Amino acid sequence: MQQLIIPDQTIHAKEAGPIVLALGFVIAMGGIATAAIIVCGWGRVKSFGINWQRYTAEIVCR
Amino acid sequence: MSVTDFLRQCPLLLESDILSLSSKFWVSQNKLIDRELALKHKVSPKAGLVLQRLMDMVLFADLQQFSQQAQLKPNELQAILGFLNSIGALRVSRNSQLHTVQVLLWHALHGVFYAPICRRKPATPLAVAEGCLRASLSFTVASFACATLLCLSGAFAWFSIGSFCAIFTATFLLSLTLHELAHGYFARAPQESQPVVLQVGTRLSLLHQPLHWPQEIASSITGPLVGVITCLGAALLWQQFISIFWQSCLLGILSITHAGALFPQYSDGKSLATALKERKCLK
Numbered sequence: 001m002q003q004l005i006i007p008d009q010t011i012h013a014k015e016a017g018p019i020v021l022a023l024g025f026v027i028a029m030g031g032i033a034t035a036a037i038i039v040c041g042w043g044r045v046k047s048f049g050i051n052w053q054r055y056t057a058e059i060v061c062r
Numbered sequence: 063m064s065v066t067d068f069l070r071q072c073p074l075l076l077e078s079d080i081l082s083l084s085s086k087f088w089v090s091q092n093k094l095i096d097r098e099l100a101l102k103h104k105v106s107p108k109a110g111l112v113l114q115r116l117m118d119m120v121l122f123a124d125l126q127q128f129s130q131q132a133q134l135k136p137n138e139l140q141a142i143l144g145f146l147n148s149i150g151a152l153r154v155s156r157n158s159q160l161h162t163v164q165v166l167l168w169h170a171l172h173g174v175f176y177a178p179i180c181r182r183k184p185a186t187p188l189a190v191a192e193g194c195l196r197a198s199l200s201f202t203v204a205s206f207a208c209a210t211l212l213c214l215s216g217a218f219a220w221f222s223i224g225s226f227c228a229i230f231t232a233t234f235l236l237s238l239t240l241h242e243l244a245h246g247y248f249a250r251a252p253q254e255s256q257p258v259v260l261q262v263g264t265r266l267s268l269l270h271q272p273l274h275w276p277q278e279i280a281s282s283i284t285g286p287l288v289g290v291i292t293c294l295g296a297a298l299l300w301q302q303f304i305s306i307f308w309q310s311c312l313l314g315i316l317s318i319t320h321a322g323a324l325f326p327q328y329s330d331g332k333s334l335a336t337a338l339k340e341r342k343c344l345k
Contacts, residue, residue, distance in 0.1 A: 004105065004106045004108065004142060005094070005142065006103065007149075008101040008102050008103050012269070013268065014249070014281070014329070014330065014333065015265070016194070016265075016266035016329075017322065017330060018234075018237075018241065018320050019198055019201060020264070021318070021319040021322045023201045029212075030204065030208040033211035033214075037215050040215070042215075042216070043215070043216035046216075
């Protein structure tokens with residue numbers, strides 16, 4: 001392929017980085033919510049959050 | 063980009079698809095000339111034959127036959143088309159979108175995935191907004207799916223999480239558009255060619271000619287700064303409708319995503335680091 005096409009490398013690109021980060025956050029939140037539903041059942045989650053000191057998700061059921 | 067990257071960039075092409083090279087490109091003396099960005103990609107004589115054929119509209123089945131006659135292997139043709147798709151040079155027109163979705167799903171079930179067809183437009187405000195909207199589609203869907211899960215868990219009320227999700231998504235799309243427009247403002251002014259927006263799936267890029275280091279630094283910093291200011295403005299604007307907790311979430315999470323683009327190994331931070339190195343070398 002390198003013999004077929006040699007791209008012009010002078011161009012610069014600005015990638016839209018926030019999309020990947022925001023998508024990562026939403027997927028992480030969705031993952032925790034799914035885990036909370038599995039642990040407590042439908043509508044039985046009281047609260048959940050992340051313990052940043054222990055790096056663990058904490059789920060409280062009703 | 064490596065050879066594998068070019069192969070991966072090839073979209074799903076059906077035999078009935080009509081392919082052509084974008085009107086912004088020209089093939090001359092073994093060079094693929096990008097008239098919009100004033101670039102010249104070197105091409106081999108064999109690849110040049112395929113590109114010459116693509117100057118006019120051609121049926122994909124005919125192009126495959128032509129490439130065989132030109133003694134190109136199937137993966138070489140795939141790599142050429144992948145390269146064209148990665149730079150937004152490939153135009154594809156097809157009759158049945160439904161059939162395409164069926165084939166895509168069928169192949170995905172067997173573990174075969176294809177790159178989306180790249181969209182390339184001059185970086186006008188409308189084109190940037192459209193690119194942001196398309197690239198963020200998966201984020202929007204994921205946000206609303208996440209909101210549904212949060213409601214079903216019972217931890218939040220439907221109204222509070224629903225309204226927050228709508229505001230969160232709208233603020234993100236607006237801040238992202240302004241973030242990219244801020245980059246575009248600095249990339250546009252001193253250049254002989256205008257920047258272009260390239261959107262492939264969730265990937266959105268603003269392509270421009272190299273900038274001098276002061277402009278590069280300004281461009282790299284202004285984008286995330288404008289994004290953070292937009293989030294701050296939105297949090298203040300929505301304070302009557304959402305609680306202080308949700309306001310903090312809105313401001314905090316979205317601001318971090320914009321500021322996170324300044325990490326040195328990634329996105330704007332990478333451009334900033336390169337510009338700072340250039341400045342240091344010139345001193």
